[in-house]
Amino acid sequence: MNINLTQNKNFKTFKIFSEVAAKNNQTLFIVGGYVRDLLMKRQSPTDIDFVTEGNGIELAKAAANELHPKLKVSVFKNYGTAMFKHAGLDLEFVGARKESYSEDSRKPSVEIGTLEDDQKRRDFTINALAISLNKDTFGDLSDPFGGINDLKNKIIRTPLEPSQTYSDDPLRMMRAIRFASTLNFKIEENSLNAIKKEKERIKIVSLERIMVEFNKIMLSAKPSLGLRLMEETGLMQIIIPELTALKGIEEVEGQTHKDNFWHTLEVVDNISKNTDNLWLRWAALLHDIGKAPTKKFVDGIGWTFHGHEFLGSKMVKNLFYRLKLPLGSDMKYVQKLVKLSSRPIALVDDGTSDSALRRLLFDAGDDLEDLFILNKADITTKNSSKQAKFKKNFEDVAVKIKEVEEKDQIRNFQPPISGEEIMALFGLNPGREIGILKEKVKEAILEGEIGNDKEQAREFVIKEGKLLGLEIADSV
Template sequence: MFINLNQNKNLKLFKIISEVAARNNQSVYIVGGYVRDLLMKRKASTDIDFVTEQSGIELARNVALEIDPELKVSVFKTYGTAMVRYKDLELEFVGARKESYNENSRKPDVEGGTLEDDQKRRDFTINAMAISLNKDNFGELIDPFNGVEDLENKILRTPLEPAQTYSDDPLRMMRAIRFASTLQFTIEDNSLAAIKQEAERIKIVSMERVMVEFNKIMLSGKPSTGLKLMEETGLMKLIIPELIELKGVEEVEGQTHKDNFYHTLEVVDNISGNTDDLWLRWSALLHDIGKAPTKKFVEGTGWTFHGHEFLGSKMVKSLFQRLKLPLGNDMKYVQKMVKLSSRPIALITDDASDSALRRLLFDAGENLEDLFTLCKADITTKNARKQEKFIRNFEYVAVKIKEVEEKDQVRNFQPPISGEEIMVMFDLKPGREIGILKEKVKEAILEGEILNDHEEAKKFVIVEAEKLGLKI
């Protein structure tokens, strides 16, 4: 089978690489994801991998010289690879190799090999196809493991025995689930069984690498596909056990609660239809994380999860630390979303006070729209009438908040009177009184006692300062 590369936008580049390889008596093939995506007619990747049965480093240097003598070649001698950045492309050249692994590391011992050896070491049949750039068979597809058939059937299968494949490099288990989620493919039965069998091996992989794959699952069109597979294979219990704690339904005195794990997956899918923001999707994933430790059955009331949002927001930090996720603004954003996740629901009444609306505006600030996106995603009822009512109520609250915002201007609140002005007014040095007075101004504005206005705030400060024994 031959692939027609004549219409490929990189044809000129491929011809140059073919010529350079021929001049230096080297073989050369395109391999991996670029071939897969080409056959699937997906958007062309900007990463292209090339294999030669001779020196990948030498080929990279010769190709770079041919294209532009100024091009930099990044060399990784340990693995016999080299990378060239050209226009918007990353071209990686590698010498075909065999790999062998020891039990405690996913870093292989490498030795030179043939194209076939190189294809055998690939993770899945759909990534083990190669296109020849050699002059005698330019464009020929070399597919020893029937990757084309697996592409057509949407199957993920390993070229070699799956348990060995996953044991050798356990990150491939996460990659299998990631491809299942991003491509909506099915993991072949033997392969799925092998992931369950080898799940514990994920512990030898750095958490940073695991999270790269996990975040790709989170950014897929339907993340629940991957998240369910992680639960089914036992990987979720090893990586984010806090989510597994949400599983199951208990019954006391005939009263049950929903399965918060599967509810969470629905919320993640719902929000993924409305945002590509990774950390807003993470907020959906963790919004109920505090429910397992706060679950309680109260006589006469039923199941309660009192304070789960507050506890959940505190759990976010330790979870992010363990998962080696960013601990700066991204983490703080997720904490904030989790903490506020139930607040708008309490305002879905006709008598919600302006004070309550102002406080939500103040606490959510620039993230208010994201919070409403999360709250709408949290509506997982299958009753169409109930769902419509909930959404209508949220829209009603959004209108009320907009009215309050226009009137009181408390989003991204800045005090109408500064600490420096208070110090000048009362001839004070920095101290606790300044903080007390600023807090009183904020509370008075949020409660609607004074307008968010400099003159009103100034008069209010004078009155409150007297109570503290301060005089102008």
């Protein structure tokens, strides 16, 4: 089978590399994801991998020099690879190689090999495809493991025996699930069973590498495809047991609760229809993690999960730390949304006070709209009339909040009187009284006792200061 590359936007580059390889008496092939996506007619990736039956580093240097003498080539001698950037592309060259693995590492021992050897070491048949850039066979497709058929049948399958493939490099288990999720493919039965068998091997892989694959699953169109496979294979229990702890339905005195694990997967799918924000999707994934440790059956009431949002938000930090996820603003954003996830539900009543709306507006700040996206995604009832009612309730709350915001200007507000102004008012040095008075001003505004107004805040501070035994400074 020959692939016509003449219409490919990178055709000129491929021809130049073909000529350079010929001058160096080396073979050259495009391999991996670029070939897969080309055949699937997907948007071409910006990284292209090349394999040569020879010295990959020397060929990379020669190819870069042919494009532009000043192109910088990054060399990785331990892996026999070299790469450089050109025209928005990341171009990587490697010498064809054989690999063998030790029991306690996913880093292989490497020796020089042929193209076929190199294709054997690839993770999946759909990634073992190669296109020749050699003069006599330019565009010919090499498919020793039936990758074309697997593409047509939407199958994830390993080139060699799957248990050995996954044991050698356990990250491939996460990659199999990631490709199944992002491409909407099925993992071939023997391969799926091999993942179940080898799941414990994932523990030798760094969490940073695992999370790269996990986040790609989270960013797929329907993340539950990958999350379900992680649960089915046992990988979820190893990597994020806080989620599998939500599994199951208990019954006491004829009363049951929903299975919060499968509910969570529905919420993640729902929110993914409306946002590509990875961390908002994470908030959906973790919004109920506090329910497992807070679940309790109370006579006369039934199943309760009191304080699960607060406990869940505390669990987020430990989970992010363990999984080597960012601990800065991204983690705090997820914490915040988990903590506030049930707040809007309590505000759907017509009798909701303005102060409750002001507090939500103040606490959510710029993330209020994201909170509402999460709340709407959390509606998983199959009853269409209930679903419509819940969504309308949230829309009504959004309207109420907008009215309060326009009137009181609460979102992200700074107290209308500063700590420096309070110190000047009473002739004070920095101290605890300043913090107390600023907090009282904030509470008074949120409760609607005073407006978000400088003069009203000043009068309020004078009155409260007197109650604390403070005197107005002579200079005021």
